Amino acid sequence: RKEVEQDPGPFNVPEGATVAFNCTYSNSASQSFFWYRQDCRKEPKLLMSVYSSGNEDGRFTAQLNRASQYISLLIRDSKLSDSATYLCVAENYGGSQGNLIFGKGTKLSVKP
Amino acid sequence: DAGVTQSPTHLIKTRGQHVTLRCSPISGHKSVSWYQQVLGQGPQFIFQYYEKEERGRGNFPDRFSARQFPNYSSELNVNALLLGDSALYLCASSLVLSGDEQFFGPGTRLTVL
Numbered sequence: 001r002k003e004v005e006q007d008p009g010p011f012n013v014p015e016g017a018t019v020a021f022n023c024t025y026s027n028s029a030s031q032s033f034f035w036y037r038q039d040c041r042k043e044p045k046l047l048m049s050v051y052s053s054g055n056e057d058g059r060f061t062a063q064l065n066r067a068s069q070y071i072s073l074l075i076r077d078s079k080l081s082d083s084a085t086y087l088c089v090a091e092n093y094g095g096s097q098g099n100l101i102f103g104k105g106t107k108l109s110v111k112p
Numbered sequence: 113d114a115g116v117t118q119s120p121t122h123l124i125k126t127r128g129q130h131v132t133l134r135c136s137p138i139s140g141h142k143s144v145s146w147y148q149q150v151l152g153q154g155p156q157f158i159f160q161y162y163e164k165e166e167r168g169r170g171n172f173p174d175r176f177s178a179r180q181f182p183n184y185s186s187e188l189n190v191n192a193l194l195l196g197d198s199a200l201y202l203c204a205s206s207l208v209l210s211g212d213e214q215f216f217g218p219g220t221r222l223t224v225l
């Protein structure tokens with residue numbers, strides 16, 4: 001089982017739609033969680049951190065459920081510019097678990 | 113302020129050769145991490161260095177090695193290249209060892225023929 005698993009996608013949605021991405025992680029020792037965005041042939045860039053209390057940044061809302069080891073990202077009123085791959089990330093510490101553990105990514109295409 | 117820089121941007125090597133990739137972190141950042149991203153996958157952690165010491169290692173063979181210099185720049189070395197080493201190699205820097213945003217460089221695209 002992969003450490004971080006995401007919806008396979010791709011998600012093809014019209015402008016203005018609401019889209020939700022889900023993610024699960026297997027290592028209960030994971031302490032910090034993030035959503036990164038990656039445009040085609042570019043580097044990943046931090047979209048937002050994810051907290052147990054939930055956090056919102058404009059049209060984007062992220063949620064973390066530690067009990068079920070589940071992370072979500074909600075995008076409201078989708079824009080053409082939201083088209084990208086969204087990477088769910090867990091941060092581990094110590095041992096051989098490594099640093100940032102990325103999911104495979106979910107591709108979003110927003111159409112006019 | 114300059115972001116994370118990496119060199120070269122593209123590289124073509126043949127099997128069995130050796131490669132050195134370079135990374136300069138954002139000024140003031142002491143942590144540098146290396147990731148490998150193959151097509152269609154998320155980045156996979158290779159190494160983390162903090163204050164010139166190795167602080168984390170992913171599940172990669174000993175052909176992969178790295179180091180961090182006193183100015184916090186870093187090199188990733190890969191020996192005896194295999195076709196499967198073809199990937200985008202990403203460097204990320206952060207202020208501290210953990211819990212902080214990691215800023216990624218544009219990557220080095222390595223092709224092994």
